[in-house]
Amino acid sequence: MTSAPAKPIPEITPAMQPFWEAARHRELVVQRCRACGTLRFPARIVCSRCLAHDVEWVPVSGRGEVFSVVVMHQAAHPAFAAEAPYAVAVVALEEGARMLSGIVGCAPHDITIGMPVEVEFEQRGPEVLLPVFRPASR
Amino acid sequence: MSSAAAIVGLGITPQGKVYGNSALGFAVDAISLALADAGLTRDDVDGILLNPGLTWRDMGMGSFQLQQALGLRDLRLQATMNLGGATAGAMIQHASQAIAAGICRTVVCVFSDAPLQPPSPKTGAASSGAAYQFSRGWEAAHGFFGVNALYALVAKRHMHRYGTTQDQLGQIAVAQRAWARGNPAAQMADRHLTLEEYRSSRWIVEPFHLFDCCLVSNGGLAVVVTAAERARDCAKAPVWIRGMGQGHPGGDPADTLTSGAVLAKGPAFEMAGVSLTDIDVLSLYDCYTFTVLITLEDYGFCEKGDGGAFVAERVTGPDGGLALNTGGGQLSSFYMWGMTPISEAVIQLRGEGGARQVPKHDLALVSGNGGVLSTHSTLVLARQAV
Numbered sequence: 001m002t003s004a005p006a007k008p009i010p011e012i013t014p015a016m017q018p019f020w021e022a023a024r025h026r027e028l029v030v031q032r033c034r035a036c037g038t039l040r041f042p043a044r045i046v047c048s049r050c051l052a053h054d055v056e057w058v059p060v061s062g063r064g065e066v067f068s069v070v071v072m073h074q075a076a077h078p079a080f081a082a083e084a085p086y087a088v089a090v091v092a093l094e095e096g097a098r099m100l101s102g103i104v105g106c107a108p109h110d111i112t113i114g115m116p117v118e119v120e121f122e123q124r125g126p127e128v129l130l131p132v133f134r135p136a137s138r
Numbered sequence: 139m140s141s142a143a144a145i146v147g148l149g150i151t152p153q154g155k156v157y158g159n160s161a162l163g164f165a166v167d168a169i170s171l172a173l174a175d176a177g178l179t180r181d182d183v184d185g186i187l188l189n190p191g192l193t194w195r196d197m198g199m200g201s202f203q204l205q206q207a208l209g210l211r212d213l214r215l216q217a218t219m220n221l222g223g224a225t226a227g228a229m230i231q232h233a234s235q236a237i238a239a240g241i242c243r244t245v246v247c248v249f250s251d252a253p254l255q256p257p258s259p260k261t262g263a264a265s266s267g268a269a270y271q272f273s274r275g276w277e278a279a280h281g282f283f284g285v286n287a288l289y290a291l292v293a294k295r296h297m298h299r300y301g302t303t304q305d306q307l308g309q310i311a312v313a314q315r316a317w318a319r320g321n322p323a324a325q326m327a328d329r330h331l332t333l334e335e336y337r338s339s340r341w342i343v344e345p346f347h348l349f350d351c352c353l354v355s356n357g358g359l360a361v362v363v364t365a366a367e368r369a370r371d372c373a374k375a376p377v378w379i380r381g382m383g384q385g386h387p388g389g390d391p392a393d394t395l396t397s398g399a400v401l402a403k404g405p406a407f408e409m410a411g412v413s414l415t416d417i418d419v420l421s422l423y424d425c426y427t428f429t430v431l432i433t434l435e436d437y438g439f440c441e442k443g444d445g446g447a448f449v450a451e452r453v454t455g456p457d458g459g460l461a462l463n464t465g466g467g468q469l470s471s472f473y474m475w476g477m478t479p480i481s482e483a484v485i486q487l488r489g490e491g492g493a494r495q496v497p498k499h500d501l502a503l504v505s506g507n508g509g510v511l512s513t514h515s516t517l518v519l520a521r522q523a524v
């Protein structure tokens with residue numbers, strides 16, 4: 001066993017509970033406005049396009065591309081500070097919503113804007129599978 | 139509205155690694171300095187506007203706490219405002235509007251913060267503003283921390299779309315550091331910076347080196363705004379508030395690569411009755427080098443996307459053609475959010491710039507920017523009223 005500090009476990013808020021439940025089954029979901037169909041992530045109380053409250057969670061493919069990327073050299077959490085430098089990207093999902101995520105399985109400086117990526121799930125504590133992205137295998 | 143009010147007092151506390159004071163204490167000190175500078179007293183003040191820095195966080199209704207700390211009675215205007223770095227300019231706008239409406243006559247506007255902690259006795263290391271490393275649950279789970287990284291994502295898009303280079307960002311840092319040499323109050327007044335040193339400085343979050351980021355500072359900075367008829371009787375020559383505007387674009391700046399300046403500049407220049415080519419002194423908000431670059435584009439100093447090539451021509455340093463952030467800005471002097479650019483414009487317009495004083499100093503353009511290019515305020519300040 002390692003004695004390194006564990007990475008932070010995201011809090012499972014009521015609004016995000018369906019997301020984490022799906023992630024536990026290695027399925028990626030985002031919110032879809034039932035009134036106008038706009039996809040969004042993370043969970044929000046209203047649709048900023050049509051202002052409707054009515055919302056559902058829908059599965060997405062888990063494929064997308066890097067919209068922007070930075071390389072973190074200092075981190076406010078010791079587990080991440082120990083790993084620096086590492087990359088964090090905004091991933092544009094092929095269905096439309098964007099998701100901020102760490103990029104794994106690739107040297108941080110090899111990650112470029114437009115690079116195809118796909119989701120995988122990282123165990124984070126006993127309860128949580130955290131979606132992260134890696135370069136697409138195809 | 140143009141020239142209905144003027145800035146007549148400027149108060150700058152010691153800045154940077156200054157310990158043993160609180161955000162509230164710095165605010166009181168800055169206001170005292172600003173009133174003394176104006177030749178006014180607390181009895182003259184009938185309005186206070188506060189932009190609370192991060193360490194005001196537990197103090198609700200901060201402007202009322204400040205009123206009590208200052209022992210002020212019978213105010214006619216008071217508010218705690220937060221549009222991030224656009225607040226300072228917006229406070230001056232609201233002060234001017236309230237004065238023009240006859241609601242009040244003399245308003246102090248203040249920013250203060252105390253995010254830096256003294257060096258730890260154990261390690262000898264000073265804290266470097268951990269308050270700015272905040273993160274929410276999802277972002278923290280992915281190792282994404284702080285404002286630096288949020289701006290870096292947008293800068294990376296600008297580099298991708300327009301070919302902006304690292305050295306072009308570096309040129310902004312180098313130019314402002316050169317200006318800081320003329321400003322004894324700048325924390326980096328004695329620290330020369332070359333482009334080579336910029337390139338070899340440590341990364342904070344790529345594409346930002348250390349010298350792409352502002353100097354998180356303890357301190358306070360206040361200005362006194364008063365009505366035109368009183369302004370002429372104050373100790374210092376008035377700095378007239380000639381034009382004002384705001385712009386808050388919404389949405390994701392990584393898509394547009396544009397700040398609120400494109401919205402704010404129109405009303406401000408129209409009210410002032412001037413155009414960009416009339417401007418002598420440029421005080422542009424500079425939380426990062428990248429913010430300066432995008433702001434130059436958005437005010438129209440160059441086309442959108444050409445900001446990198448524009449600054450690469452070395453037009454913005456003391457030897458260039460543009461008097462831009464002549465005190466070193468937040469990159470090389472001190473980070474008092476939107477108050478830093480306002481203070482330098484006031485100093486230049488008054489002719490108090492010492493070694494960095496620019497010869498022609500009739501008209502200044504000041505920008506404030508908050509959030510992640512989310513909010514924007516524009517001021518046009520002048521030596522002459524209209």
